[in-house]
Amino acid sequence: MRFMSADQMSIGEMLAATVPMARTLNLEFLETSPEKAVVALPDQSAYHNHVGGPHAGAMFTLGESASGAIVLAAFGEQLARAVPLAVSAEIAYKKLAMGPVTATATLGRPATEVVAELDAGRRPEFPVHIAIQRADGAVTGEMTVVWTLRPNG
Numbered sequence: 333m334r335f336m337s338a339d340q341m342s343i344g345e346m347l348a349a350t351v352p353m354a355r356t357l358n359l360e361f362l363e364t365s366p367e368k369a370v371v372a373l374p375d376q377s378a379y380h381n382h383v384g385g386p387h388a389g390a391m392f393t394l395g396e397s398a399s400g401a402i403v404l405a406a407f408g409e410q411l412a413r414a415v416p417l418a419v420s421a422e423i424a425y426k427k428l429a430m431g432p433v434t435a436t437a438t439l440g441r442p443a444t445e446v447v448a449e450l451d452a453g454r455r456p457e458f459p460v461h462i463a464i465q466r467a468d469g470a471v472t473g474e475m476t477v478v479w480t481l482r483p484n485g
Contacts, residue, residue, distance in 0.1 A: 343404050344371075347397060354397050357390055361401060362434070369401035369437040385430040391464055392423055395475040398437035399460035403479050406443045414450055414481040419457055421477045429464065429472035437462045440476070450481050 344361025348354050357379060363370040371394060373379075379390040386394075396418065403416045440459030449456035457480045464473035 343401055343408075346404070347401060351397065351400070353393050357393055359394060359397050364401045364405050366402070366406040366443060367438070369398045369405060370434060371398040371401060371437075372432060372434045375432045383428065385428060386433055388423075388425060391425075391429060391433060391435075391473055392421070392475070394433065395423060395435045395437070395462040395464055395473065396421060396477055398435035398462050399475075399477040399479065402437045402439060402460055406439060407446070407481060410447065410450060410481055412484075414483050417480050417482055419478040419480050421475065423473060423475040425473050427466075427470055427472045429466055431467050433464055433466055433472060435462050435464045435475075446481065450483065453483075455483060456481055 343364040347361065348359070358374055358376065360372040360374065362372055373386055373390060373394040375386070379387050381387045407416060437460050440461050446456045446458050457478055460477045460479060462475040462477070463471050464475065465471050
């Protein structure tokens, strides 16, 4: 088991504080680093669909929240000069999700490339890839969120 540092906990706490939907769904930020973010959606009947698993909208929010966590971890030092914004998102539901599910997000481009574009005065875009899994490890969904760092001013 990997333990979270104070910085990692603060990203989850910051997201929970600034994104009400993350609080509403009781998302758990298990791991947050510039390389990977892992966020869990507990099994909650209030957010079930018609077959008793997590609702598609709850799983989308889970994946988008994991993508936001890795973006903050990877680009937190850029927040004084740019705001991260989701540009687009795509999700594919692969298998029936039942019980608790976990989203694991990874950057689709090296952070150094993204920062270099920002340094050059451009507005970089980059994908974040997310796998959503059941407790048994089966991938139930795959998602990509394209983010940008919009320069301030």
